[in-house]
Amino acid sequence: MSRFEKVNSKVVKVQLGAPVVARRGSMLAYSGQIGFTPHGVPGGMGGGMGGFGGLAGGLMQRAAGEHVSMMEAHGQGEVHYGFRGAHITLLDVAPGQQLQVEAERLLAHDSSLQTSTVFLGSGGIRQAISGAVTGQGLFTTQLSGSGSVAILSHGGTIALPVTPQSQVAVDPQAYVAALGQLSVEVAAKVGWRDAVGKGSGEAIQLKVTGQGTVYVQASERKL
Amino acid sequence: MAPTILNPSTLPSDDNVNPYAFCIELRQPWFLRKGAMIAYYGQASFEGLAQTSLSAMVAARFSSPLYAQQWVVAQGVGKVVIGDRGYDINSYDLDAGNLTIRAANLLGFETGLELKQSIVPGFLTLVGTGKFLASSNGPVIFAEPPMRVDPEALLGWADCPSPSHHYDTGWMQGFLGSMAHAVLGVQSGEERQFDFTGAGTILFQSTEVPRPDPAYLAQLESQVTGLGVPGLQRLQTVIGQRLAAEQQH
Amino acid sequence: MAQFRMNGARVLEAHLAGDAVRALTGSMVAYEGNVQFKNAGMGGGGGFKAALKRKMTGESLELMEMAGHGVVYLASEGMEVELVQLTGDTLSVESSALLAIGPNLRTDVAFAGLRGAASGQGLFTTTVSGHGELAVLSDGPMIALEVSPAYPLVVDPDAFIAHRGQLNQTFVTDVSWKSLIGEGGGEAYSLRFDGSGVVYIQPAER
Numbered sequence: 001m002s003r004f005e006k007v008n009s010k011v012v013k014v015q016l017g018a019p020v021v022a023r024r025g026s027m028l029a030y031s032g033q034i035g036f037t038p039h040g041v042p043g044g045m046g047g048g049m050g051g052f053g054g055l056a057g058g059l060m061q062r063a064a065g066e067h068v069s070m071m072e073a074h075g076q077g078e079v080h081y082g083f084r085g086a087h088i089t090l091l092d093v094a095p096g097q098q099l100q101v102e103a104e105r106l107l108a109h110d111s112s113l114q115t116s117t118v119f120l121g122s123g124g125i126r127q128a129i130s131g132a133v134t135g136q137g138l139f140t141t142q143l144s145g146s147g148s149v150a151i152l153s154h155g156g157t158i159a160l161p162v163t164p165q166s167q168v169a170v171d172p173q174a175y176v177a178a179l180g181q182l183s184v185e186v187a188a189k190v191g192w193r194d195a196v197g198k199g200s201g202e203a204i205q206l207k208v209t210g211q212g213t214v215y216v217q218a219s220e221r222k223l
Numbered sequence: 224m225a226p227t228i229l230n231p232s233t234l235p236s237d238d239n240v241n242p243y244a245f246c247i248e249l250r251q252p253w254f255l256r257k258g259a260m261i262a263y264y265g266q267a268s269f270e271g272l273a274q275t276s277l278s279a280m281v282a283a284r285f286s287s288p289l290y291a292q293q294w295v296v297a298q299g300v301g302k303v304v305i306g307d308r309g310y311d312i313n314s315y316d317l318d319a320g321n322l323t324i325r326a327a328n329l330l331g332f333e334t335g336l337e338l339k340q341s342i343v344p345g346f347l348t349l350v351g352t353g354k355f356l357a358s359s360n361g362p363v364i365f366a367e368p369p370m371r372v373d374p375e376a377l378l379g380w381a382d383c384p385s386p387s388h389h390y391d392t393g394w395m396q397g398f399l400g401s402m403a404h405a406v407l408g409v410q411s412g413e414e415r416q417f418d419f420t421g422a423g424t425i426l427f428q429s430t431e432v433p434r435p436d437p438a439y440l441a442q443l444e445s446q447v448t449g450l451g452v453p454g455l456q457r458l459q460t461v462i463g464q465r466l467a468a469e470q471q472h
Numbered sequence: 473m474a475q476f477r478m479n480g481a482r483v484l485e486a487h488l489a490g491d492a493v494r495a496l497t498g499s500m501v502a503y504e505g506n507v508q509f510k511n512a513g514m515g516g517g518g519g520f521k522a523a524l525k526r527k528m529t530g531e532s533l534e535l536m537e538m539a540g541h542g543v544v545y546l547a548s549e550g551m552e553v554e555l556v557q558l559t560g561d562t563l564s565v566e567s568s569a570l571l572a573i574g575p576n577l578r579t580d581v582a583f584a585g586l587r588g589a590a591s592g593q594g595l596f597t598t599t600v601s602g603h604g605e606l607a608v609l610s611d612g613p614m615i616a617l618e619v620s621p622a623y624p625l626v627v628d629p630d631a632f633i634a635h636r637g638q639l640n641q642t643f644v645t646d647v648s649w650k651s652l653i654g655e656g657g658g659e660a661y662s663l664r665f666d667g668s669g670v671v672y673i674q675p676a677e678r
Binding site for chain 3: 270
Binding site for chain 1: 360361362364366369370371373376392393411412413416425428429431
């Protein structure tokens with residue numbers, strides 16, 4: 001595995017041990033002998049697309065509602081990652097835990113982690129709502145196994161613990177990630193639409209239940 | 224309110240107020256980027272480079288007509304607070320040295336320094352002795368060559384030779400294999416970097432949403448000479464494609 | 473009684489104990505417990521009259537009321553949050569910088585003087601007064617600058633957040649200010665403060 005270390009609130013430095021997968025365009029600088037190759041779609045749909053960013057892979061990604069391409073860094077040395085000044089939160093995924101994160105907020109992770117694309121919400125009309133609200137399709141990326149992950153937010157994140165006794169409701173625009181054994185569901189809150197007055201999408205909120213931590217950013221802005 | 228209440232005697236002198244604001248104690252003239260001043264105490268005046276009474280000094284120190292529109296000379300006595308988009312602000316002291324910095328991030332410099340346009344478009348070089356101020360999206364990261372940096376993350380460099388382009392080996396192999404024209408082109412820092420060698424210091428930051436730089440545009444425009452009709456037609460096609468791609472986003 | 477607490481520099485926790493707090497509409501990023509949200513209109517203290525005044529002046533401030541038992545996490549645009557204590561005095565604040573207002577505070581609209589026509593901020597400013605606490609947004613950590621008869625202060629209106637005390641505010645357009653306005657625009661006037669008080673600014677232009 002590779003060693004992830006935050007240089008400051010907006011830049012992470014990775015000492016390459018094993019290959020690292022990161023959002024395309026997020027490599028800021030590197031030293032050493034390092035090569036970059038396009039990486040398959042999370043979920044293994046376009047696993048060995050190779051070549052030039054793989055047109056087929058790209059289509060697969062579009063079809064899956066994920067339009068973020070990833071690059072794999074391999075070799076020996078040190079890579080700095082960051083993305084448009086967004087704040088970075090470093091997380092460690094332990095065996096038995098799942099990290100759910102929107103594909104656009106995934107900056108970099110150990111290639112040893114398994115990624116898959118999962119539905120947000122539990123079916124039917126809820127999916128449609130979730131797509132409309134988050135504006136990024138019906139899918140979210142799930143990582144499991146053991147390793148480090150760097151995620152992006154606007155303004156940094158706060159970590160809110162969730163237990164079976166205390167659930168948390170989150171504004172979909174401020175939702176960043178959920179770590180542990182958590183279920184994230186779309187729910188309409190009675191009275192919330194009234195507070196907003198415009199039906200601007202904030203009539204919808206995400207209900208997080210289970211055991212773990214939900215990460216929320218200090219902003220309603222997407223990346 | 225929580226923050227300490229400051230006044231002209233407690234504001235720092237030529238130092239940071241916090242990581243995102245800097246206070247200049249005005250005693251001698253400074254070159255300032257328009258819009259960088261957010262507050263001031265005292266008798267300070269700001270003049271456009273074409274209007275100032277210090278025209279001889281400006282001509283000698285500000286050797287970049289392209290950027291002249293974006294700068295003023297501050298004179299007088301007082302404390303001037305500088306801020307830029309909530310970005311981190313650093314001050315640098317040059318002692319008979321030189322440093323090249325991204326033009327959009329340079330906020331001010333003392334008149335002991337001379338400003339020149341770098342060969343690398345969008346960058347300015349400061350030469351001489353004095354202090355200057357530059358902003359960055361997050362704290363500046365300092366590193367030493369050999370290193371390769373995404374051009375969009377590069378903030379500047381000092382002492383080492385100007386960078387050259389480096390293309391990822393795998394990318395080059397693919398490029399040569401597919402014979403060029405089928406390729407979408409270089410779009411991200413993973414495929415092309417600025418390669419720094421020799422001894423010196425590199426400054427970089429997280430990438431930023433670029434601030435529109437009219438001078439950079441003018442610089443590019445000025446290079447579109449001697450291309451002839453075929454060259455210009457080719458450029459028009461390329462720009463058309465880029466425009467369509469950008470507008471789709 | 474409801475309490476405000478900071479969670480880092482950019483998120484405000486409003487702890488509700490059965491009472492109500494007003495906050496910027498849309499600023500809830502998460503909450504726990506049993507909380508009701510409803511539209512609190514334009515934040516005028518005097519109901520219909522204040523609402524009318526806001527409509528006429530173009531000073532816009534959309535607030536929601538949060539009531540119940542629980543914790544509401546509030547934030548906006550990744551901006552820093554500063555808590556302000558009022559002890560019977562008045563804070564004049566840019567309405568776009570208001571995040572949350574404690575239970576016992578009043579908001580109103582006040583005439584701020586004649587501004588340049590280029591300003592999108594209107595000719596009026598929001599005032600908050602009473603005894604209690606409010607939360608103000610600042611793009612980067614807020615800077616507090618003292619004004620006294622010995623040292624007046626000039627401020628870029630795009631960086632201005634709030635002021636309190638016995639201050640006289642004037643809008644100045646002179647040659648010096650005009651030369652500072654860049655190609656990217658900016659206000660056609662600067663703000664000059666005379667008197668005795670404190671001016672709060674942010675290290676960024678709006």
